[in-house]
Amino acid sequence: MSADASQEQVDAVVDRVESVGGQAFVSRGVVRTIVGLVGDADRFHELNLHTLPGVTEVIRVSAPYKLVSRRLHDSRSVVLVGPPERQIPIGPGTFTLIAGPCAVESAEQTLGAARLAAAAGATMLRGGAFKPRTSPYAFQGLGEDGLKILADVREATGLLVVTEVVEAGDVELVASYADMLQVGARNMQNFALLEGVGSTGKPVMLKRGVQSTVEEWLLAAEYVAQRGNLDIVLCERGIRTFEPSTSSTLDVSAIPLAQQLSHLPVIVDPSHACGRRELVVPLARAAIAAGADGLMVDVHPEPEYALVDGQQALAGADLRELAAAVRQLPPMFGRCPAAVVAQS
Known part of the structure; x- marks a missing residue:
């Protein structure tokens, strides 16, 4: 999510994911909020999540650890x-x-x-x-x-x-x-x-x-x-x-x-x-x-x-x-x- 994404925008992403039977885990750090998705990746792509307000990027992570993966971050966290x-x-x-x-x-x-x-x-x-x-x-x-x-x-x-x-x-x-x-x-x-x-x-x-x-x-x-x-x-x-x-x-x-x-x-x-x-x-x-x-x-x-x-x-x-x-x-x-x- 973008740095200034509102709670309503985060909730909208979660609702969209759950509507197709997926799970969404919201994690907040000092400077970023990530919504980790678990479920059918093909169904998630059909949702066009990148078009929702507040979404900065949608990334597919193959590692079993989705939220802590380096794949989600351009730089390491402080x-x-x-x-x-x-x-x-x-x-x-x-x-x-x-x-x-x-x-x-x-x-x-x-x-x-x-x-x-x-x-x-x-x-x-x-x-x-x-x-x-x-x-x-x-x-x-x-x-x-x-x-x-x-x-x-x-x-x-x-x-x-x-x-x-x-x-x-x-x-x-x-x-x-x-x-x-x-x-x-x-x-x-x-x-x-x-x-x-x-x-x-x-x-x-x-x-x-x-x-x-x-x-x-x-x-x-x-x-x-x-x-x-x-x-x-x-x-x-x-x-x-x-x-x-x-x-x-x-x-x-x-x-x-x-x-x-x-x-x-x-x-x-x-x-x-x-x-x-x-x-x-x-x-x-x-x-x-x-x-x-x-x-x-x-x-x-x-x-x-x-x-x-x-x-x-x-x-x-x-x-x-x-x-x-x-x-x-x-x-x-x-x-x-x-x-x-x-x-x-």
């Missing part, structure tokens, strides 16, 4: 995170650093991690209030108390908050605190959760499952887009291979591949890709060189005492090394550190 008066862009031309503790443990720990993250150049704070763990005996997070801590730290530091939502029933609660909702690798194919986060209107970060193909990853994003939300950021966090010396294997090739197949921004989580502190910065450098639109890394003021993933959290000299890489490398590849965008 996702804006945060309220209109203070938005952070994630996408081509910029480079966004997201950093913070894997788990929110206390107000003091989270604030300390946030200050370290901001000093390293981060504009967004990551922190888990709900932690899906392999062991049922491991720390599972503080729940809503953790969300409240994240909101307080956002107020104190100005960093926007991205945090994971684990269950479909918690989507509304987490969305009331977070600027961006994260769907973790374990939940990449939790379809009820994907549909739930897609309905909130909040930007969504979708991590790739450790045993998922790139196509399965993009189809998971399609579930979010079908609920009306095109503001999706893909996160490559490593896949499971035969190699046991790291927790996962970072799939560097997935970065440019996903960017070629989809218009969505792609960031990388090197912390969870390797699970080893000494490998985080080298993998971060590789991700930047491969074209990643940003990084998400674990930061902790006292990694040796962290309740979750302390072995991969950065502090001290390691964090300063990461900050230098984020400051120096993206401009070499035509990207500048993400800055706040104020909308009038």
Whole structure:
């Protein structure tokens, strides 16, 4: 649809498609609205949809992921995170650093991690209030108390908050605190959760499952887009291979591949890709060189005492090394550190 298409014009397209037994999924991004059609393509062509008011272009997409396909876009999308008066862009031309503790443990720990993250150049704070763990005996997070801590730290530091939502029933609660909702690798194919986060209107970060193909990853994003939300950021966090010396294997090739197949921004989580502190910065450098639109890394003021993933959290000299890489490398590849965008 054209940028100035009215709701009535969008509804008219939907009604026309449904009149011949098709389905229409309306998805809105920051600068565009797309109506994805599912059904008999030949019947759709007979409708002459391109003649309807508000329609800019009609494109046939053969990929199974219609709404997130690169075929629909002349250029890759930028996702804006945060309220209109203070938005952070994630996408081509910029480079966004997201950093913070894997788990929110206390107000003091989270604030300390946030200050370290901001000093390293981060504009967004990551922190888990709900932690899906392999062991049922491991720390599972503080729940809503953790969300409240994240909101307080956002107020104190100005960093926007991205945090994971684990269950479909918690989507509304987490969305009331977070600027961006994260769907973790374990939940990449939790379809009820994907549909739930897609309905909130909040930007969504979708991590790739450790045993998922790139196509399965993009189809998971399609579930979010079908609920009306095109503001999706893909996160490559490593896949499971035969190699046991790291927790996962970072799939560097997935970065440019996903960017070629989809218009969505792609960031990388090197912390969870390797699970080893000494490998985080080298993998971060590789991700930047491969074209990643940003990084998400674990930061902790006292990694040796962290309740979750302390072995991969950065502090001290390691964090300063990461900050230098984020400051120096993206401009070499035509990207500048993400800055706040104020909308009038």
